[in-house]
Amino acid sequence: MKRYVALWLKLLRLTWQLFPGQTAALLVLRLLMVGVTAATALAMRAVVNAVAEGDPAGAVRASAVTALTLGLNAYALGAEHNVLFLLVERVGLKHVRAQIDRDIAGLEGLDHLERTDFLDRVTVVRGAAWGLTYGMWNAVDTIFAALRLVVMLVLLGVVNPWLLLLLAFAAAPLWFERRGRKAIVQAELDTAERMRLQRHLFELATEARTNKEIRTAGVGPALARRQEQIWQEMAEVWLRARVRSGAWRFAGWSLFTLGFAGGMGLVAADAAGGAGSVGDVVLAIMVAVTMRESVETTVSRTATVADAGRLIEPYLWLQEYVAADRGRAKGDRAAPDRLRDGITFDHVSFTYPGRDEPALDDVSVHLPAGTVVALVGEYGSGKTTLVKLLLKFYRPDEGTIRVDGVDLAAIDTEQWRRNVSAAFQDFGRFHTAFAETIGLGDLEHLTDTQRIEAAIRSADAEELVRRLPDGLDTELGREQGGVDLSEGQWQKTALARASMRERPLLFVLDEPTASLDAPSEHAVFAGYMARARGLADRAGAIVVVVSHRFSTVAGADLILVLANGRLAETGTHEELLALDGRYAELYNIQATAYARA
Secondary structure, three states, rough: OOOHHHHHHHHHHHHHHHHHHHHHHHHHHHHHHHHHHHHHHHHHHHHHHHOOOOOOOHHHHHEEEEEEEEHHHHHHHHHHHHHHHHHHHHHHHHHHHHHHHHHHOOOOHHHHHHHHHHHHHHHHHHOOHHHHHHHHHHHHHHHHHHHHHHHHHHHHHHHHHHHHHHHHHHHHHHHHHHHHHHHHHHHHHHHHHHHHHHHHHHHHHHHHHHHHHHHOOOOHHHHHHHHHHHHHHHHHHHHHHHHHHHHHHHHHHHHHHHHHHHHHHHHHHHHOOOOOOOOHHHHHOOOOOOOHHHHHHHHHHHHHHHHHHHHHHHHHHHHHHHHHHHHOOOOOOOOOOOOEEEEEEEEEEEEEOOOOOOOOOEEEEEEEEEEEEEEEEEOOHHHHHHHHHHOOOOOOOEEEEEHHHEEEEHHHHHHHHHHHEEEOOOOOOOOHHHHHHHOOOHHHHHHHHHHHHHHHHHHHOHHHHHHHOHHHHOOOOOHHEEEOOOHHHHHHHHHHHHOOOOOOEEEEEEOOOOOOOOHHHHHHHHHHHHHHHHHHHHOOEEEEEEEEOOHOOOOOOOEEEEEEOOOEEOOHHHHHHHHOOOOHHHHHHHHHHHHHH
């Protein structure tokens, strides 16, 4: 609960800082509603007593006060709702959601995307900004509802002190509601993984990219049945949780009803015995009814606050995860302006979370500055893992990666990544204007047309631009009303994006031509080999090429042959062929296969 309160105070401070006038107005309106409720009850007692005592003038005055308080209550209630939802929309959606996105995007590596506990929380927190902010205001409203309840009890105490015992009965629904909500919160977490799977199946069945294969194989009905089964499993978990929650709520309200009935019986007995006036009876009835409404409102607000717990717990967990990531040293050394010695792997080993076998095992090698380095090997040999370590997506479990003699872990991560470029085999498809999707490769030059056109030339994508209906201004993505690209065209777009930076220290091409035809592949590699020499002259850059096509890497200065996470061979193309080892075997197998084709 302390963590909840700390979060609510943080959100309240944020709301006050951004919109102090509206926040103050909302608090004043809620306080006004507490006073108006008490004033209405007292005014109605005065009306009844004045009538009973034969005082028409007093009855008129009391009636006027009653009408005024009822009008104020209606106005305050309407204004309160309007201001509340305005604040929740402006703070929650604009600021809190943006902060959640920044926190997730600001995590240094990629390991969190392979952790189910992280993904479970993100599934719940996704779209939670509105609920978190609304939950904070419900927590504030719970305080005012409790204050309203206290005022009602004080008024009941004026009629009969024994009625103060209703406070204990009023607390019962609150306590039982809290117990019941725990089952709901746990059910949300228990079904988060299935929710992700269900969403994944839905996307598979509705995306044009995957629908061709689904329709050809005829697996659409099977996917639909699987999705229905997952929904059924989630529904059963939710149903059990809500039944338990409903049982707790029923028990709480049963206790309150018994106490409420007993209190009204006590007031009736006092009136019959002459211990109170008719106005006291009316006051007691109205206050008791209002108190019941206050209890119901308090329970409802408490339930909403507790319901926010299903968002708060994952949100706080995520905040702690982000804080731990930020607290981990990310380096404070500046990246060099150019490479002079190169990058050295010194007994580097790495195992992915949840795996037993290492993806890289005791790798030691030096990548000289100004060279083109090729990584080859069969699938799963560790090529892409080595690249991920170079880009600081992961950290070695053992050993050290040094850049010009400086531990890569000691170099500031953001600055290091500003000095690298990369094109991956699982490239992004950004649905925006074509020029912008290229410019995203270097945000500082997002709108630099000359830089964008040079990057397009580097990727041999000029013909692609000529075919686009609006050239560089063409919107991409059929879902947004733009045009779609073929797999090869998307890959050329990714290659162009990776070419935006003119002086990277490290340039990575991870299977950059897997979706291209042979002529395009040859043209791209020829262009990038030439570009690599220019980068070497300007910044001593190292160009790392990952490829399973041996013919494309023959011109590399250094070839690393990986097998089962270990470095099997190193050398030039000629040296490795002369060695007649693993590289020569794989090269000859592939050459024979292409010759037969």
